[in-house]
Amino acid sequence: MLRPLLFSLLMILPAAAPAEVIRPVSEKSSFQIALEGERPVLVLFQGKNCAACRAVEQWIDQLSGELDGKVDIVSLDIDENPYTKEAFGVEGTPTLLMFKDGEQVGGMVGATAREDLRAFIAKSAHIPL
Template sequence: MSAAKAVTDATFADEVLNSEKPIMVDFWATWCGPCRAVSPILDKIAEEHADKISIVKLDVDDNPETAMKYGITSIPAMYVFQNGEVVKRVIGAKPKPALEADLAEFLA
């Protein structure tokens, strides 16, 4: 479905919290229409800015522990982590220019 790598409760710490560069986690679910709409946009951003930011996906239904830990109550929710900390939150599906504007500090 997506070019973005999937992470799970089990792999979250290794893949996200220990990442060398900024990493955006797309919290999503298969039944979520807006999540499916934003997925190809995130794939495109990941391709175009692979040297600056990584993008991974976490299915909130399959990985409730991590979703609960970060207080995910609305999806899609895209959190940017840097040095193991949440440094940016983007809630809801947005067009590519709006997402790139939200991520400008990480894409520069």
């Protein structure tokens, strides 16, 4: 009797949301503001149906403890923000660009292993990880 009730509750309750490590931005709102922050900013250019982008998001989420307070992380949907995509020459997803003091200091295209992503972030942001 209790098992069907619990099952039906699980079916109607929303799934737990992932940690909000990556803050979505758009060209219409906060993209430029995000780049002008005090810390280095990692921008993930991604598409809605990009499986490789989701993999990179998972790696970033796993690195969030090491990045906390050292790097701000934002994402930008290239389909919803075509002008910003063009302005930065983004042709494929995922594309990761690192900015420091408003200037681009590093870039990487495509999904990669977690440790390679970690090394890219450390090198581009000039921070120890």
